[in-house]
Structure formats: C-alpha cells, structure tokens
Amino acid sequence: MRHKMWIPVLAAFLAFASAGESEAGLFCGSARFRCCPVKSCNPCGDYCNARVNCGPSYKTVRETIWCTEQYNECHTVYDRCVEKTPVTYNRTVYDTHYRNECYTVRKPVYKTNYRNVCYTVRKPVYKTHYRNVCYTVRKPVYKTCYRTVTYSVSRPVYKTHYRNVCYTVRKPVYKTCYRNVCYTTYKTNYKTCYRDVCQTVMRPVTTTKCVPVQCGEWKTVTETVPGPCVERCVQDPGSFCFDEESCCHVYKPGKVRKEMVQCPPRTVCKRVWCPKIVNKTVTCTRMVPEVKRIRVPYTVCERIPVTRTKQVPYTTCTYVCETRTRQVPYTTCKMVRECRTKQVPYTTCTYVCETRTKQIPYTTCSYVCETRTKQVPYTTCSYVCETRTRKVPYRVARTVCETRYVTNVKCVPRQVTVTKTRCVPKVVLRKVPCDPPVVSCDAAPACAAPAPACAAPAPGCEAPSVGCDTAQ
Template identity: 60%
Template sequence: MKRFCLAPLMAAMLLALIGAEAEAGLFCGMGRYRCCPSKSCEPCGEYTEARVASCPQYKTVTETVWCTEEYTDCVTVNDICCEKVPVTCQRTVYDTCYRDECYTVCKPVYQTCYREKCYTVRVPRYQTCYRTVCCTVRKPVYNTCYRDVCYTVCKPVYNTCYRDHCYTVRKPVYNTIYKDVCYTSYKTEYQTCYRDHCYTVCKPVSETKTVCETINEMKTVREWIPCDPCVPVTCAAPATCAPTCEAPACAAPSECCPSPSGRWVCRQVCCPRTITKQICCTRMVPEVRTCKVPYTTCRTVPVSCTKKVPCTTCTWTCEQRTCKVPYTTCSMVRECRTKKVPHTTCTWTCETISRQVPYTTCTYTCETRTCRVPYTTCSYTQEVRTRKIPYCVPRTVCDTRYVTKSYCVPRTIAVKKTRCVPKTVCRQIPCDPCVVVDPCVPTCSAPTCAVPGETCTN
C-alpha cells in the first residue's frame, strides 16, 4: 500500500524536473515564482533567505495496512469404528421321516395263444441256362528284371543310461459312507388290443372259352391250258394227276404235245378253313379278407423307492519317492548298402477265349401254406404292496451370528489457518507552508493562488 501511495508523488517530481525552469520545478511546482504572493516576488536582500522561505515543509500522515498472519486452531474430527457383536437367533429345521403304507394294485397276467391260418402264395421257379460266347482279348505278359543300386544310410547307435529322480506323490485316502436317498422309478404296464386288418389273396378260377383257329388245307386243282404243238411238255406230273395231254403218254421227258387243242395241268391250291375249339384257362382273382391283429399299448407308472447312496470323501497325503529315469544317447554311423531295384517290362499277346454266360428263366406256381398267428389274452390279479410315505418333523436350532455395528469416536487435531490483521503505519509527506491543510488528509497537488497577495488554496 505504501508503494501505491508514493507512486503519484514520484511521477509528479519527475515531470517537474523535465521543465525549463529547474529551480522553480522542484517540489511539485511549489517553487514556481508566479504562484507566490506579490510580496514574496519583490526583491529581497539575500538569495538564500528567499530560498529558505520557499522550501516545502513535511507533516506526519497515519495509514491503516492489512497484513496476513498464521495461527493454530483446534478442530474436532469424528472417526468411524466398526465392531462385530454376536447375536443369537433361532431357526426351524425340518427332518424327513417315513411311515409304511399298504396299497393294492392290479397286476396283469398275459398268455399267448396261437391259431392256424391258411394262405396262398405264388412261388417263383428259377432255372439257370448257359450260352457260349467267344471273344478275343489282349493278354499282357510281364517280365520283371532287377538292377543293383548302392545307397548310404545313417545307422543310429543308442545307449541307455539311468539317473535318480526324486518326486513327490499325493496319495489319496478314501472314506466311504452311505446315506438313504429317495427316488422315483417308473414301471411299464402293457395292455393288448385288437384292430381289423384287411389283406388281399389271389384265388385261382378255371374257365372254358371258345377259340377260333384258322388252318390251311392243300387241294389239287385241275386246269385246262391250250398248248402249242411245238412246245415241249414235261411229264413230271404227280401220280395223282392225270396225263397232261389227251394224247398217249409221252415217250420222252421232253416231247411235243400231239394234241393241238391244249392240255390239263394239276396244281396245289391253299384253302384256309376256320375251326372252333374249347380251351380251359386259369386266372387269379384277388379277394379281400379281414383278420384281427393284436397290438400292445404300454404306459408308465411312477414308483417311489429308497436306495443307499455311497458318499466318498478323499484326503491327500504326500509321499516322497525315488525312481530311475532312463535317458538315451544316440550317435549316427554311416553305412553303405546295396539293394535290388526291380523294373517291369510288358508285352501284349492276343488270345481267343470262350465263356459260358448264364441267364435265368422264371415261372410261377401257386402254393397253399399254413402259419400260426399269435394272439394274447390278459387277466388281472390283485397284489398288496407296501411303500414309504415321507413326512416332515420340525425342530428348533439356535445359531449365533455376528453383526457389524459402527460408532463415532471424536478426537481433536491442530489446524494452521491464515487471517488478515490491520496495522497502523505513519509516514512523512511534504506540505506547502502557505496553505493550511487538514493534517488528516494528505495533499500532493501544487497550490493555486486566485489573487496575488492572498493565501494560496489547495
């Protein structure tokens, strides 16, 4: 604060020193002669006296300055502490007990019976025949030759050594206990029912039908053919035929017909004729039949059972053991060997072979067979059984548990703090002697005289 108050004063002094009048610019312009009364500007006897009369005077000014200081204060702090407190409580535990209960069940008794059933089947009859087939094939002829090949192998030589190895094993120790466990098993009950089953059988039926058949008959027909007497005639007619010419029989195989009119010729003519005959045919007629086919239905019934379940506990014990650990060292030895390498040459030769090719023919015959068809009868018998019924028995058990509780513990600590303290400071400031100034208000500006010869005012 002192620095801020003295800064305007020093700035004013520097400005006054820069002016043209060196003597008159001192002390904030208080040394200027034009501001003084006219009596003061009159010539005086001595320069030193005038100089002393115009010198400034000083006065004491009091200021309040705020300073910071540190002080120690005591503060109360609460620490939170936790503590486990035992609490006893009661709870209800239910034990499972069992009681015997008798009940009656109906047990089915099944019996299988058989009945005879006849049916007709068509049985195929197969016959295998053979035919001869000739073919030409190219047959390869292989010839195997060998050549020597040298090669080098590295043969390993192994040496087995042993070293002692210590290790620790954990040996289990088992303890088996048994406890009763209730479980539900399921029993399967069977029931036989019947449904209608339709099936088709082929029944042979014999019929007689009329078939028309056409046959060819050869008849001898005699025709008259006019002939030239110079045309040779061949006497090669069959025995049933009359001579070809009306003239006497031919003496030679090839002669001229003596009759100029013509000749008779016999020839065979095919005459078709239709006849009717009865044929017996057998055909298979399908027939639908119905039979009772049994089938069995099953359902699952729950049954409550009890069994002993083993529980095994295991504890481990450590045991130190020593064993021989083998290790193998290997060294490689080079060895030269010889081997036979085969190579094959092939030539082809043609060869004719014949083989028997089988083929199968099939015919069907009807055959009547008999089979036994099973059917099941069921009857029920009553049986008394016993089962275990579980029920719960309550009992009270006391348990102790720990509850965490928290509480506050006060303690006092010292804390350093900072505060502002006022302080009174006194300092000297220059003042114009011709001006009456309030001593409590500092004045730093130059005085101004309104009229010459009067007292200067601030």
Template identity: 60%
Template sequence: MKHAFWISVAAGLFLVACDGTTAEAGYCGAANYSCCPTSCCAPSGDYCAAKSNCCTCYKQVREVKWEKEQYTCCKTVYDTVCEKVPVQCTRNVYETRYRDCCYTVCKPVYKTCYRDVCCTVRRPVYKTCYRDVCCKVCKPVYNTCYRDVCYTVCKPVYKTCYRDCCYTVCKPVYKTCYRDVCCTTYKRVCETKYRDCCYTVCKPVTETKTIDVCCGEWKTVTEHCPGPVVCKCVCDPGTWETNCCGCCIYKPGCCRMVKQQCPGTTICRKVWCPKTVKKTVCCTRYVTETKHRRVPYTCVKCIPCTTTKKVPYTTCSYVRECKTRRVPYTTCTMVRQCCHKKVPYRTCRMVTECVTRKVPYTTCTYKCETITKKVPYTTCQHVTQTCTRKVPYCVCKQVCETKYVTRRKCVPRQVQVTCTRCVPRVTCKMVPVQVCCPADPGCCAPSDCAAPQTCCESK
C-alpha cells in the first residue's frame, strides 16, 4: 500500500510536467489503462494533502507591560484647633467686715499677803568619823620560765622533668560549590479603594437650670460661763497662852483647805445661721453628632515571580595530622629536718600581806532652834471692766465676670501626597509562526508561501 501511494504521486507529477496530447504521451507510452494492474488504480490518499507545503511566517504580536508611575494628588487633612470663647457668668463675692461690740467683764484681782509664824525645829547634825581596820590579803606573784622542745619538719623539694607527648590535629580544608535555588519574588501592584468612615462632631447646646445656693447671716448669742472651783488655804484664828515663866506665847490656829468657786463671765459670740436660696444659671453642654465620609486608601497586591539563581555554599573536610610536643611535669620529694624551739610557761605563787585601812562611819545629833517663817495667804477682789472688741460679719455681693471656655473644632486643609500607580504600555514584536498551505487550484503557488504574508493567511 505504501509503494502504491508513492507510484501514484510520481505519476501525477509526471503528467503535470508533460504537454503531450497523444494517448501514448498521456499514459506514459501505454495505449490505454488496460495494461496497468488493478492494484495501481486503487485510491491511495488525498492528492491535495500530498501537495501541501509548510513555511515559516512572522506575525506581529502586541504585548502589554505595566510600569510604575508616581503622581501628585491633594488629600484633605483635618486639624483640631482649640479656641477660647468668652462666657458671661455671675459669682458671689463674700466680704468680711467688722463692727465694735461693748461687753462688761468682772475681773478678779488676787493679792498675796504674808504673816509671821514662830516655830521650834529639831535640826539633825551629822559628823563623819574614821576607825582603823587591819586585814590580810593574798597577793599572786607570776613568773615566766622556758623549756626546750624538739620537733621534726618535712621540707618539700621540687624538680621539673620533661616527656614527649604525641597528639593529633585536625586541619580543615574548605571547598566552595554552587547549587541552583528557585526563589520567588513578589511584584507589588497598587489599587485605590474607598471605605466609609464615621467621625463625631461636638455641637453646643445652651440650657437654663435652677440651682440651690447656700448663704446665711451672723447672729449674736450671749452665754454665761461659771467660774472655776479653786482650793483655798484658810487658817483658823490663833490664841495667846501663858507659859510657866509668865510669858505670853501666841499659838496659831489650824490651816485647812476650803473649795471656793470664782465668779463667772458673760461671753457674747457670733453664730452663723445658714439658709438656701434658689438661683438661675445658664449652662452649655455639648451634643455629639455622627457623620459619614468616603476615605480613599491604597491596596497593594503582591504577584509572585519564580526565578532561579546559583547559591554558593562551602564544604569543609578535616585532614588528620600527627604532631609531637614536650610536656613538662614536676616531681616532689619530702626531706625530714629536726628543729628546736623554746616554749614559755607561767608559774604562780600566793604571798600573804597585812593591809591597814580607814573605815568611815557617821554620827547624828539633834539640835533644837526657834525659827520664824512667813506664811502666805491670798485675798480676792472683783473689779468690773468694760471692754470693746471687733466682731466680724460677712457681706455677700454678686460680681459679673467673663470666663473663657476652650472649644475644639476641625479645620480642613489640603496636603499634596505622592502616590504610585501602574500604567499599561503596549509593545509590538514579531513572532515566527509555522503556516502550511494545501496545493489546490484555489490556492496560490508554493513559491508564494515563503513570503511574510501568504495567500492562505489572507484567505
């Protein structure tokens, strides 16, 4: 079947090339088709497919690339500004004044007097005397002596020696290699979106309300305070007596303590009487109000891109190497040595000694003598006295004044902001395309398919 196909193709090409009009020329020297075998006349495929011709064309392709571009836009920024607003208000001012007030005081006047009193007193007279006392005392007497002591001491003797020591050293050998590593990088794409934002505005509201104000007045109150109770020494009257010699001797009376109350005082004092008064006051309060606005924001997306790069890495291998070194070591031997030293010791003996000392003693004798002493006594006399004092009282008056209240408000302003956006850029490039044209009567020649634009593509 394969050979029949190529035979039919070759026959077709030969018939196209020849221009003979005779039957012999049309049938390649044969008079008719009866001389051809039946297998050669069988259909052997598509003739147009056998005549197809493939060629390479170039086609213009558009490619879109995104580039970053910076642009300037205006953004609204709200600043909070504090301003002082004057407010008229009234306040109470209290003033203290003084007025003269007269009052009467009974003032006691005390006077101390003295009287002479004679009395007999026995006064002790002390005298210090001494007597000799003999006693025996044992007194210790110490003496220091020395004795020889023999002892043995071990003295160390050190000697330094050396020995050879072998040790192994591992020496590192480094080698740099490379391996392929796939890494992912991200490309940023900016996108502007909007969201609803709520903000609060404070709105002032003025109201009038009634408040209670505490005030009052001063009233004068008179009080009587009783005097204190005082202990007073009172002596009874004395008597005159005659002694055995016929002399008159005054014998004083007995003294006793008597409680006596002093006169009281009258006190005038001020008492504050409070009272409540209703007053109308203007107050300002702030009411919050919620508003909405659209706020732009930039959303950034990252697009992954995979790249391959060579990453160096270092390998380390160790090579063993044997070395020798001299190691010092110390030997110690003990040598005995005999030494002598003197050891002190102490002896004690008691010596009896007779000591005489003076021992003091005190004698007491009483001596009678007459003395005169002054005995005090107090007399009281009340004196009436008029005094004047300043009494304070309070006066209330209202004063109008201006206060400044700090209020906040938002002030908008425009600020230039630099933003980044992606701009598309179209580039054209020629791409090779494989085009195949079938050989039919409606198609153009095979030589025309090698052109950049073929007839089949235009068709």
C-alpha cells in the first residue's frame, strides 16, 4: 500500500522532466537557458573540429571521357602500269592482178517496121433541139405597215456621294544591326615529295636477215585462134524463060539456101605470168624492254583550320501604328418612270399567179460510118558478131613481216600517308559532394545531460544543428 502511494508522485516528476528536455532541445538548445544545469554548460571537446566534421564533404570520382585525335597511317596503293611488248610474225598477203581476155558475142540487132492497116469506126453525131413548156408560178407580194405602240420605261438616275472613313496602318521601321560571327576556314598547304619508280622503256634493236621472195615477170605469147562457123544465105544463079502472056523472056532468080561457113582465123596476144624465187635482204626492228629508275614527284596536300571573325548584318523591323482618313465614294440610284412611243413595223403577204414559158433542151444521136488508117509496128531481129575484151583476175601470194604489240598490265606498289581520326578514352578526376555522416547524440557522454543548450556544445551534438547554422 505504501508503494502504491509513490506511483503518482513519480509520474508527475517524470512528466515535468520530459517537458523541460523538449523545451530545452527546441532550436538546438538555444530556446531556453534558464533550465540548463550548470554542469551541462561547461565546455566539453573541440568545437572547431566538430564544426568541420559536420559540414559538406567531397569525394573524388574517376570519369572516362572520349576525345578525338588525328593520326597518320600508311597504306599501300597499287598503280596499274601498262607496257607493250613487240611480237614479230609473218603473214601471207594475196595481191589481185588482172589479165585481158578476148571473147566473141553475138549481139542482137532489133529493127522496128510499120505497115498500114485500114479499119472502120462508127462516129456518133449529136444534135440539140429545144421545145417550149408553159408553167404557172405564185409570186408573193410583201407590204410593210406600221402601228404606234406606247410603253413605259424606268430610267435610273445615279448620284455620287462621299463619306470620311478612318483607318489604321502599321508602318514598318527597319533598322540594320551587326553581330560578330566566328567561322573557320581551311588553308591548304602543298608539299612536293619524290618517290623512286621503276619504268620499262622499249629500246629498238635492228637485225638483218635473208628472206626468199616469190616474184615473176609477164611474157607475151601469140596464139592463132580459128574463126567461128557462121550460117549464111547463098542464092543459086537464075535463068531466063519465055513468058507466053507477055511474049518475052523473063528472068527467074535462083533458089536461096543456107550453108555453114568458117570465118578466117585470128591472132591473139596474151600475157603469161612466169613465177620465180629471189632472195632478198630484209631489215627487221624489234623492241627490247629496258628497266629504268626515275624519280616521280607527287604533291601532298594539308588543310590547316583558321578561325576568323566577320560582321554579319541583320535587320530588325518594328511597326508603328498611324491613323489616316480617306473619302470613300458611294452611289445612290433613283428610278424615274417615263412614257415613250415607238412605231412597230409588220409585214403582210399576198400571192399573185403568173404564167411563164421556158425552153427545155433535148439531144438526138445518129451514127456515121468512117474509114481510118493506122500504122501497126512489128520488130525484126538479126545477130551481129562482136569481139570484146574482159579482165580476168588472178591472185599472187607474197609474205609480209609485221610487228604487233602485246599489252601487259602489272601493278606497282607505293606508300600513301592517310590522316584518320579516332576516339581515345581519357580519365578525368573531379570532386563530387557527398552526404555528411549522421551522428547520433545518444552515443556522446556529454549529451546525457537533460539541458544541451550550452555556450560550447559537444562535438557529437553539432550534427543536428547543421540546418540551423546553414540557415543563419
């Protein structure tokens, strides 16, 4: 029973103590100092060290970035060189020659004759006659009359008026300004370098050799050609006989007969080719390749960037409002009625009968016989012998020495320096702020006092007051 009586007193004391601690801990212990015990206000520890440890801290971070750099790289480039090698070979060439040859042809000769032929035609004779025909026509007679018509019209009367209208215009005002612009240009530097190149040169070499050449000569040969057999007409001798009707002697021709007769022979001269072989000295030239070493210049081009500045003009435009007045015309229309009179024509038509006469032509035809003469052509043919000459071709072979070139392609290597760009990793160190360590006040022995609001707080108690110092 005695222990139960001390329970309310102990509870009241604990409530009063907890209220004092919460009030003293408000605003980092700077709210009320009258409740702070004297023991708690004594300095404990280093205040500057606690202040530094409770501030923001930094840590070093290694970061990899990529940078571009240029480097030179050697490449092997192959140039195509073409060289021609001479090759000598013999080729047979055939020459065409012509010789004259005589031959006989029978040429037809045509002759046109005419004979008279009589024939009868019927010739038509046309004659035109006329007869009178009477007919009746109705002839229209037109007459124009007029009547008076009254009508009303509305005549418009226009009148122009003016009214003032205000309007606003925006007048542009232009201003030219300048700004500096940096731009990069590239300056080209040329450098001449030399490299050794092996080149093949063709050197002529002349040799002499003996070659058999086939040749010949023309000889004239005379031949006797017998004449051709020709058919000809021969008439036997005639005779005289006594004619009893005319009481006199009449000559009767003999019979005509055909016989074959040989023409006299003719002498023909013709040329005959007589071949022969002759040794002939021929000079041949062949090309021998020879390798020479020469220095070939080449140009290297390098572009250097140059930064320059120029002033670029630009125009600004502002609009200024301006009020103006103009007169706008408008038209009013008023209709006025007016009476008018006009003459309207109209036509009347009457028909009158009239008798007329016309002549109608008609044609009569009769035939009359008429004798005419015409010439009818006929053709006779006879053959005439004719001697002609023609050229007969023949071929003669000969050997020709020719030189032709064979093309050989080969690749010659050379080194070329090429500038390239590549990305290289680079490590950069930089400081990054990190969160301050959280320090608990319960671990510090000086914070065990119920009143931490002292003039020089303990190092462990400065961590909760970081926000207050930063705010001050």
